[in-house]
Amino acid sequence: MNNPSIVFPGTPAGLKIISAHTGERVSELEENGRYEYEVLSCDFELKEKNGIIRRSRIADASDRGSIEPGNYVGLLKLELLDKQTGAAVSTTHIDVRSTKLGYEDEYRSMLEDIADRCADFLLQLESPVEQPLIPDGLTEATLAQRLYFLKSLLGGEDFQQAVQRIITMPNTQWREEFRTIDVLQSRRLGRYEVRQFASAGRRMEVPDTHALHSVMTTIPERIEIRDKRDTVDTPENRFVKHALNMFLQILEDLLEKFPVIGNGKYPGLRTEIDGLINDLEVTISHDVFKQVALPELLPLNSPVLQRKEGYRQVLRAWMLFELAARLSWDGGDDVYEGGKRDVAALYEYWVFFKLLDLVAGLFELKNPPVEDLINDKDLVLKLKAGKQLPIRGVYTGAGRRLHVEFSYNRTFGVAGEYPAQGSWSRQMRPDYTLSLWPDGFTQAEAEEQELITHVHFDAKYKVDSLTKLFGKEDEDLDEEKSAQRSGNYKRADLLKMHAYRDAIRRSAGAYVLYPGSEKEQMPFRGFHELLPGLGAFPLRPNDSDDGSFAVERFFKEVVAHVCNRTTQREQQTYHTYRIHKDEPPDAVREALPEWGAVTRSRPSAETYVLHGWLKGPEYRDWVESSSLYNFRTESRGSLRLHESVAGASYLLLHGSGDYRGGGRLYRITSAGPRVFSSETLLEKGYPKNGSQPYYLVYDVAPLDPDDPLFAYDWDLSKIEAIGEGHNSAIPEQGIPLSDLMVGARRKR
Numbered sequence: 201m202n203n204p205s206i207v208f209p210g211t212p213a214g215l216k217i218i219s220a221h222t223g224e225r226v227s228e229l230e231e232n233g234r235y236e237y238e239v240l241s242c243d244f245e246l247k248e249k250n251g252i253i254r255r256s257r258i259a260d261a262s263d264r265g266s267i268e269p270g271n272y273v274g275l276l277k278l279e280l281l282d283k284q285t286g287a288a289v290s291t292t293h294i295d296v297r298s299t300k301l302g303y304e305d306e307y308r309s310m311l312e313d314i315a316d317r318c319a320d321f322l323l324q325l326e327s328p329v330e331q332p333l334i335p336d337g338l339t340e341a342t343l344a345q346r347l348y349f350l351k352s353l354l355g356g357e358d359f360q361q362a363v364q365r366i367i368t369m370p371n372t373q374w375r376e377e378f379r380t381i382d383v384l385q386s387r388r389l390g391r392y393e394v395r396q397f398a399s400a401g402r403r404m405e406v407p408d409t410h411a412l413h414s415v416m417t418t419i420p421e422r423i424e425i426r427d428k429r430d431t432v433d434t435p436e437n438r439f440v441k442h443a444l445n446m447f448l449q450i451l452e453d454l455l456e457k458f459p460v461i462g463n464g465k466y467p468g469l470r471t472e473i474d475g476l477i478n479d480l481e482v483t484i485s486h487d488v489f490k491q492v493a494l495p496e497l498l499p500l501n502s503p504v505l506q507r508k509e510g511y512r513q514v515l516r517a518w519m520l521f522e523l524a525a526r527l528s529w530d531g532g533d534d535v536y537e538g539g540k541r542d543v544a545a546l547y548e549y550w551v552f553f554k555l556l557d558l559v560a561g562l563f564e565l566k567n568p569p570v571e572d573l574i575n576d577k578d579l580v581l582k583l584k585a586g587k588q589l590p591i592r593g594v595y596t597g598a599g600r601r602l603h604v605e606f607s608y609n610r611t612f613g614v615a616g617e618y619p620a621q622g623s624w625s626r627q628m629r630p631d632y633t634l635s636l637w638p639d640g641f642t643q644a645e646a647e648e649q650e651l652i653t654h655v656h657f658d659a660k661y662k663v664d665s666l667t668k669l670f671g672k673e674d675e676d677l678d679e680e681k682s683a684q685r686s687g688n689y690k691r692a693d694l695l696k697m698h699a700y701r702d703a704i705r706r707s708a709g710a711y712v713l714y715p716g717s718e719k720e721q722m723p724f725r726g727f728h729e730l731l732p733g734l735g736a737f738p739l740r741p742n743d744s745d746d747g748s749f750a751v752e753r754f755f756k757e758v759v760a761h762v763c764n765r766t767t768q769r770e771q772q773t774y775h776t777y778r779i780h781k782d783e784p785p786d787a788v789r790e791a792l793p794e795w796g797a798v799t800r801s802r803p804s805a806e807t808y809v810l811h812g813w814l815k816g817p818e819y820r821d822w823v824e825s826s827s828l829y830n831f832r833t834e835s836r837g838s839l840r841l842h843e844s845v846a847g848a849s850y851l852l853l854h855g856s857g858d859y860r861g862g863g864r865l866y867r868i869t870s871a872g873p874r875v876f877s878s879e880t881l882l883e884k885g886y887p888k889n890g891s892q893p894y895y896l897v898y899d900v901a902p903l904d905p906d907d908p909l910f911a912y913d914w915d916l917s918k919i920e921a922i923g924e925g926h927n928s929a930i931p932e933q934g935i936p937l938s939d940l941m942v943g944a945r946r947k948r
Contacts, residue, residue: 204240208280208290213241215278217267217294228295229269229276232662239263239280244289247279269296271544271662298543306715307543309741310550354447354476359517363483365510366440370488375431380424389425396423432488436504436511438495441484443518445494448480547661548631550741551713552608555632555657556591558752562759563604565593594639598763601639603646608632612704618780621647623703630656630700630710634755636762647706650777653731653762656700656710659739660693664716669736670694697734708769709758712736713751730761731769779805788941791908804941808844808934810868810898811922814855818887820864823853823900826884829866830876830895831931839873839896844934846872851900852914852940859924861945863914867907870899911946918943 204214205227218225220234229235237253239246245263248255252272255265263283269276275293282289353359383404403418412419451473483489499505505515559565588609595602611629615622621644634655637646646652663669670691693712700710708731716738726732737754738747761767785805793801801807812829814820823829829851831839839845854863873896881890881897903910916922919942921935 206278206292206294208244208278208292211241211244211280211290213239213244213280213290215246215292216240220266228297229267230297230299231269231271231273232299233269235267237265237267243283244280245283247281247288249277252276253278272296273298273543306741307546310543310546313550313741314546314553353517354480355472358513360479362510362513362517363440363444366437366514367483367486367488369510370432371434371436371504371508371511372430372432373434374428375433379427380422383420383423386423386425392426396420431491433492434504435495435497435499436502436508437488437492439498439502439505439518440511440514441489441492442495442498443514444480444484444489446518448477448484451477451480544659544661547715547741548659551657551659551739552632554739554746554748555751556606558748558755559591559604559606559634560593562752562755563593563595563606565591565604565606595636595759598760600763600765602636602759602762603639603641603643605635605643606632607635615705619648619650619705619777621705624705625703628700628704630704631659632657634758636759650706650773652706653758654704654707655731655758656697656704656707658693658696658700658710658712660712660714663693663714666716666718666736669712669714694734701732701734706773707732709733709735711754713739715740727768729767729769730757785936785938786942788938790941790944791911792937792941793908802849804938805936807850807937808848809850809852809865809937809940810845810848810931810934811852811854811863811916812931814853816855820853820855822885822887823866824902827869827900828884828897829853829900830881830886830890830897831873832892833875833894833896834892840932841873841896842933844936845931848898848934850909850937851898854914854916858914859916861913861915863916865903865909865912865914866900867903868898869901873898912944913947914940915943915945 203216203225205217205225206215207213208215216225216238217227217229217235218237220236226235237246239262242261245255246253246265248265252269253265253267255263258264267276273296276296278292278294279288280290280292281287397416397419399420402421404421405418406413406416455473455477500515505511556565588607588611590605590607590610593604593606595604609629609631610633611627612622613627615624618624634657635643635652637643637652641649641651643652660669670693697710697712701707711734714736717740718738723730723733723735737751739751740746761769764770788804792804812831814823833839848868851866851868852863853866876884876895876897878886878890878893878895881895917924919935919940921932921939
């Protein structure tokens with residue numbers, strides 16, 4: 201019943217582990233799984249580890265708790281502590297394996313892609329031209345990480361063929377050498393050798409019969425000659441020897457520092473390491489490398505290392521090894537040994553470089569300064585999760601010049617009052633953000649005027665299908681709510697995209713990038729157009745069709761959308777800015793019309809009212825009978841055709857004695873004013889010949905009794921836009937209905 205899953209060496213204690221899902225005993229763990237453990241001894245307890253191993257808070261004779269590996273894959277280190285002293289008494293490991301198919305291939309593929317990009321960055325380093333060779337301190341955890349990658353890297357066919365190619369056709373250089381020979385053995389002599397014929401030293405006589413006797417009677421017995429010969433002791437071959445020695449040293453250190461390899465903790469590992477060591481020793485002992493010294497400098501910008509077959513592969517392998525050794529993910533090296541791999545973090549970095557390639561190809565982006573990514577002293581990749589990295593450029597196509605910013609880990613802090621940039625609820629940090637705004641505006645100005653467009657992306661390695669991301673289309677909501685009450689949020693990623701889109705001001709879209717194999721992208725559109733939108737794109741490493749083409753096409757569609765000046769979103773953002781740039785108007789809690797002919801009415805702030813003067817009762821009667829009202833042109837009191845005038849919906853007519861109460865409101869039934877001559881007005885029964893040759897005329901109609909506005913008289917003295925006296929008859933522009941309601945009072 202209590203058979204342990206694991207036994208701690210040198211102690212009577214064992215560890216029982218069961219799956220929290222099935223209740224079955226297990227001897228290995230899966231990523232993102234949840235397990236319960238019990239130490240099968242009352243004298244010992246398991247050491248807690250950074251949220252991975254949690255001890256139960258319920259007191260019991262034996263130590264119990266939970267183990268949740270999360271995204272980490274590799275060997276989980278388990279430490280047994282003495283309950284009385286708290287001292288560590290034994291250590292063992294348990295394997296945490298990936299549940300994803302192709303995990304090993306994807307891991308290596310992503311590392312190779314990152315190494316390729318870092319190779320490009322290394323070649324851009326301006327100072328120093330040759331990297332100083334700086335020893336790297338090797339901790340036990342670092343050695344463990346390197347082991348599993350070295351195993352696949354050095355044992356691969358590509359690497360083996362590259363080394364053989366170097367041995368067969370090594371790089372050589374002409375080198376000048378000096379040696380002393382018997383003068384009688386000399387052949388062709390240059391100036392350097394001839395000058396020695398007059399030097400002091402042991403000399404010999406020249407025979408009388410020799411042609412040289414007439415010039416000099418004695419010559420030196422030995423002279424120093426200068427030769428040029430081919431040598432393999434070149435900086436490039438020194439680098440190769442250094443790389444091979446470094447690989448060999450690491451493997452030997454692993455054997456020394458990990459004696460547990462031989463006692464079953466790492467099955468078959470010693471045989472593999474011994475084989476790699478033997479291959480490296482044979483290679484390094486080859487005659488070619490016997491003639492090669494160790495390097496003092498690493499010539500990383502050498503054309504031979506960068507381009508020549510064999511050398512290029514070794515350089516790439518060395519860089520790949522350096523990355524595998526030095527990239528350290530969040531979680532702590534003290535938790536995992538023997539190849540701790542946070543693939544989710546690696547996927548996030550890999551996606552960054554993929555997106556960087558896409559946006560750099562589409563926009564005139566300036567690559568990030570090399571110093572932001574690579575430490576030029578020890579070649580450490582400095583790309584860190586949580587650290588913002590913005591890359592800026594321009595776009596000049598499609599008729600609209602745009603500024604572009606591609607950001608990694610941009611934090612949108614809690615924004616202040618509108619129009620401050622950021623999140624209006626809590627701070628948000630999408631993995632990647634693409635921001636576009638028109639030329640002629642700074643980013644701050646574009647934020648303030650609703651001219652900037654943010655599109656966000658999150659990398660999610662843990663899922664590989666759209667259903668896991670967004671749930672089923674016909675999801676049972678009762679079942680989902682029940683799952684939420686137990687802490688299981690099935691559509692958490694979809695809700696997170698909504699949070700980005702809705703909380704971060706000026707955001708037009710939010711999308712998930714995941715290593716799935718589906719061709720479908722499943723876009724959700726808020727209205728008719730591409731933006732605003734949500735969705736997901738498969739972006740899978742180690743695949744001939746990795747999905748980047750669909751992402752690139754989407755980027756192009758986003759740019760085309762932003763450059764299109766007639767989109768509904770362009771109109772929406774304009775009105776958003778126009779509406780919210782000012783403080784809200786005073787509250788209106790009176791009855792107002794809710795609908796027009798067949799659709800909802802305009803908001804009261806966008807419904808405009810004209811006010812006009814009535815000279816007497818005969819003019820009011822003419823308006824009632826003709827359903828017309830005229831404004832002057834060309835003189836004092838004439839109407840200016842402001843947009844609020846041409847598009848006005850109501851006309852408030854008032855006359856003598858109406859300033860502090862009265863007036864009558866009419867509906868304007870025409871789509872703007874018409875131009876009538878004074879003769880035409882007379883023909884339509886106007887009371888007298890007008891003083892102007894032409895007038896602007898509106899078609900009007902009395903309000904229906906069931907219109908909410910029919911119930912009001914109007915106190916013009918309270919309406920700021922209407923002046924007193926003659927000024928009350930001169931409408932400079934339309935008055936918003938919301939402002940007019942300040943003077944509304946119910947009829948008695």
